[in-house]
Every structure is written in C-alpha cells, then in structure tokens.
Amino acid sequence: MLPLPPEDLPSPPPALVRIVSDEAYLAFQPTGHRDGHGNRLWDLELWRQGQMLRRWPSVTGSPQAERADRFNRPGNQAPLPPGAYAIGEPIRLGPGDPLEIGRSWFIPVEPVFATARGHFGIHQDVSQDGTGGCIGLASRRLTEDVTDWVRASGARWLWVRG
Secondary structure, eight states: OBOOOOTTSOOOOGGGBOOOTTOOEEEEEEEEEEOTTSOEEEEEEEEETTEEEEEEEEEESOGGGTTSOTTTOTTSOOOOOSEEEEEOOOEEOOTTSOGGGOSSEEEEEEESSOOSOOOEEEEEOTTOSOOSSSEEESSHHHHHHHHHHHHHHTOOEEEEOO
C-alpha cells in the first residue's frame, strides 16, 4: 500500500497506487542551497496525513556529478534517481562496514522502477564530500534521529523528486 505523495512529487506507477491516508512516508527533494563542501543540500522529510512531521538536511551524489545520468550509469556518483522507493529494515553498522557510511545505521531504499543503478540507502556521509547516490546525513546524531523516526513511524516508502 503506497500513500499518495504531495502533488509536486513524481507519481508512482499506477499499479502501486492505493490511498492510505494515515501511512507515513519519506519525501526527498533538492533545495537551492549548498553546504560548505559544495554539495547541493536536499530536504529529507517525514510525512503523515498530509503533514510534514520532521525535516533533515541531507545530500545525494557528488557536486561534480549533479548533471550525470541518474538512471543508467552505475557508479557515476549522480544523485538518487527520482521516483518511488521501498524502505527496508535499518541495518546496524559495525567495524566491518565501510567507514564512509558511518558506524550507526544504514537504511536500504530499493527503487520500484527500472534503473541500472542500485544499492541505495540512507546513511551518514562521514567525509561530507557527497555520496555515490545514497542519501547522506552530516552526522551520526542525524543518522540515528532519521532511523528512530523511520522505525517509530513505520514509514515504508520514499518519494524522490528533482
């Protein structure tokens, strides 16, 4: 069951649409701002019943790949492709995981549309130099806050626009 996104977000495939007025979901869209490292800032928002409950500043991709092909070129560090994603169960990270994604949580997000790119998630951007396409958060505290809210709300869908 997918909640309907706000009108200015991309529409999901018709076969997936089902109105669920109380289901929480995440929305992700670019802002007109940049951080001190040159990354475009994006807003990651938690929505329920037409109301935004929480917003976190984040990044996706790298500054030099902002205009790269977001759908068909794996490994090009372009921003997350627009569309609908299923949110997976958060994964606790540890010493065996790449340091660049932090040491707290990784929340997998799987596109529900055709794309050659994959292995996306929400995680800390430790170096703060952008991501390979994932949603990067500036600190461990932000990553843990997003994880807590996603778990508590039961959000199962992410809508990417822009």
